[in-house]
Amino acid sequence: MKKQTQAIHSRFQTKDAYGSLAMPVYHTAAYEFDNATEMADAFCGKTDAPDYSRVTNPTVTYFENKVKAMCNAHGVIAVSSGMAAISNTLICLTAAGKNIVTSRHLFGNTYSLIAGTMMRFGVKPHLTDLTNLKEVENAIDNDTACIFMEIITNPQMEVADIAALAEIAHKKGIPLVADTTMIPFTQFDAHSLGVDIEVVSSTKYLSGGATSIGGLVIDYGTTPNFTDRMRKELLMNLGAYMTPHVAYMQNLGLETLDARYRVQADNALRVAQALKDVEQIKRVNYIGLEDNPFYELSRRQFGKTSGAMLTIDLDSQEACFDFINRLQVVRRATNLFDNKTLAIHPASTIFGNFTPRQRQKMDVLDTTIRLSIGLEDAEDIIEDIVRSVEG
Structure with a gap:
C-alpha cells in the first residue's frame, strides 16, 4: 500500500x-x-x-x-x-x-x-x-x-x-x-x-x-x-x-496529514511569492522560491514541496513588534504547522534568553519574523500580513 x-x-x-x-x-x-x-x-x-x-x-x-x-x-x-x-x-x-x-x-x-x-x-x-x-x-x-x-x-x-x-x-x-x-x-x-x-x-x-x-x-x-x-x-x-x-x-492527525500538508505547502508558496513585492519587507526567506540559495538542493532532497514555514525581515525589532501587534487573522503564537497561521519574533521569544552575542553567532536576527502558514484561504493570509506590514 x-x-x-x-x-x-x-x-x-x-x-x-x-x-x-x-x-x-x-x-x-x-x-x-x-x-x-x-x-x-x-x-x-x-x-x-x-x-x-x-x-x-x-x-x-x-x-x-x-x-x-x-x-x-x-x-x-x-x-x-x-x-x-x-x-x-x-x-x-x-x-x-x-x-x-x-x-x-x-x-x-x-x-x-x-x-x-x-x-x-x-x-x-x-x-x-x-x-x-x-x-x-x-x-x-x-x-x-x-x-x-x-x-x-x-x-x-x-x-x-x-x-x-x-x-x-x-x-x-x-x-x-x-x-x-x-x-x-x-x-x-x-x-x-x-x-x-x-x-x-x-x-x-x-x-x-x-x-x-x-x-x-x-x-x-x-x-x-x-x-x-x-x-x-x-x-x-x-x-x-x-x-x-x-x-x-x-x-487521527496522521490520517489527514498528507491532505493538510499539501494545502499548507501550497499556501506557503503563494504567501512567499506575494510578499516579495511588498516594499516594507526587506527579505522573504522560503526555500520554495526559485531565487533562494537552497532551492535546487531542496528540490533534490524534498521534492516539489518546500514546507509551510517562512520568514520575513523588516527594518527593526520595533517594526516587527508593531507588525505582530496589528495582525488580525494570523495568530500571535509559537508552534509550527497548526491549522491556523502563526507569527512569532524568534529573537525575543524562542531565543530570548540567549545573549545578543550568542544570537549573532546563531544568525538569529532582531529583524526576523517567523511565519507558520496554516489552512486558511491564502488570500486572507496575504491580506492580513500586507495590511499589518504597511500599517
Missing part, C-alpha cells in the same frame, strides 16, 4: 473485541496475565505483550507500527515531545568524553540541550557549518558519537546536503541523526538519502492542528542495538514514553 493508504488502513495488533474501526484508547497503567510465565516473558521482552504503560501501551504501539510501516523503518519509538525524541536519542548514542558534530544554526532548545545540558554530563558539542563539508569532516574525531542536523534550520532556513553528510558520517563509522520535523515523512524519504536515525516533533504536522505534544524516533536499523537500548534502557529509566491519549489524537 502507498503511504496515505497505510495511514488509514493499518491493522491493529490484535482484533478488537467490538470490531472498532478506530484504535481504542487504552487508558490503563498495567495489564493482567494468565500466568507467571507469560508475565515474566512480557517483562523480559520475549513477547510483544504490554506489561506497563510507561514502556508499552497498545494505543501507542499501534501508532508506532503505523509510522514504522509508512517509513519502512526498523523500529519506531513514540515519546512525549520532540525534545524528548532528540534528548533520548542523543543520550542513547553518547557517553561522557564523546562529542556531537552539529550546526550553530539549531533551534533554541536543541542548541541549549547540546551546547549546555549535555556538556554537564561530559558530552561536548563541535559546532560547525554543516554546509561546509570539509569543515564537518575536520570536526569529526575518534570520540565523535554522531552528526546531528536539522533538515531545514529554524529560523535561519538553511539546508545542508543530507546525502553528502551521510557519506562523511558513514565513512567515519558514525550515524547521521536528522531532525526532519520541517518536511513530513509522507513527502520526504530520509533513509534514501542516508539518514540513520530520524527524530520528529509529531506535535507539528502529525498532530492534526496542534492537538497534542509528542515526538517520534525512527530507526532505520543501521545503528547496532539502537532501538533495543532505547526500549530496554532509555524508556525504562527516563520515562518519556508517549501517553495513550496523545497517540490516539496523533493517529
Whole structure:
C-alpha cells in the first residue's frame, strides 16, 4: 500500500473485541496475565505483550507500527515531545568524553540541550557549518558519537546536503541523526538519502492542528542495538514514553496529514511569492522560491514541496513588534504547522534568553519574523500580513 493508504488502513495488533474501526484508547497503567510465565516473558521482552504503560501501551504501539510501516523503518519509538525524541536519542548514542558534530544554526532548545545540558554530563558539542563539508569532516574525531542536523534550520532556513553528510558520517563509522520535523515523512524519504536515525516533533504536522505534544524516533536499523537500548534502557529509566491519549489524537492527525500538508505547502508558496513585492519587507526567506540559495538542493532532497514555514525581515525589532501587534487573522503564537497561521519574533521569544552575542553567532536576527502558514484561504493570509506590514 502507498503511504496515505497505510495511514488509514493499518491493522491493529490484535482484533478488537467490538470490531472498532478506530484504535481504542487504552487508558490503563498495567495489564493482567494468565500466568507467571507469560508475565515474566512480557517483562523480559520475549513477547510483544504490554506489561506497563510507561514502556508499552497498545494505543501507542499501534501508532508506532503505523509510522514504522509508512517509513519502512526498523523500529519506531513514540515519546512525549520532540525534545524528548532528540534528548533520548542523543543520550542513547553518547557517553561522557564523546562529542556531537552539529550546526550553530539549531533551534533554541536543541542548541541549549547540546551546547549546555549535555556538556554537564561530559558530552561536548563541535559546532560547525554543516554546509561546509570539509569543515564537518575536520570536526569529526575518534570520540565523535554522531552528526546531528536539522533538515531545514529554524529560523535561519538553511539546508545542508543530507546525502553528502551521510557519506562523511558513514565513512567515519558514525550515524547521521536528522531532525526532519520541517518536511513530513509522507513527502520526504530520509533513509534514501542516508539518514540513520530520524527524530520528529509529531506535535507539528502529525498532530492534526496542534492537538497534542509528542515526538517520534525512527530507526532505520543501521545503528547496532539502537532501538533495543532505547526500549530496554532509555524508556525504562527516563520515562518519556508517549501517553495513550496523545497517540490516539496523533493517529487521527496522521490520517489527514498528507491532505493538510499539501494545502499548507501550497499556501506557503503563494504567501512567499506575494510578499516579495511588498516594499516594507526587506527579505522573504522560503526555500520554495526559485531565487533562494537552497532551492535546487531542496528540490533534490524534498521534492516539489518546500514546507509551510517562512520568514520575513523588516527594518527593526520595533517594526516587527508593531507588525505582530496589528495582525488580525494570523495568530500571535509559537508552534509550527497548526491549522491556523502563526507569527512569532524568534529573537525575543524562542531565543530570548540567549545573549545578543550568542544570537549573532546563531544568525538569529532582531529583524526576523517567523511565519507558520496554516489552512486558511491564502488570500486572507496575504491580506492580513500586507495590511499589518504597511500599517
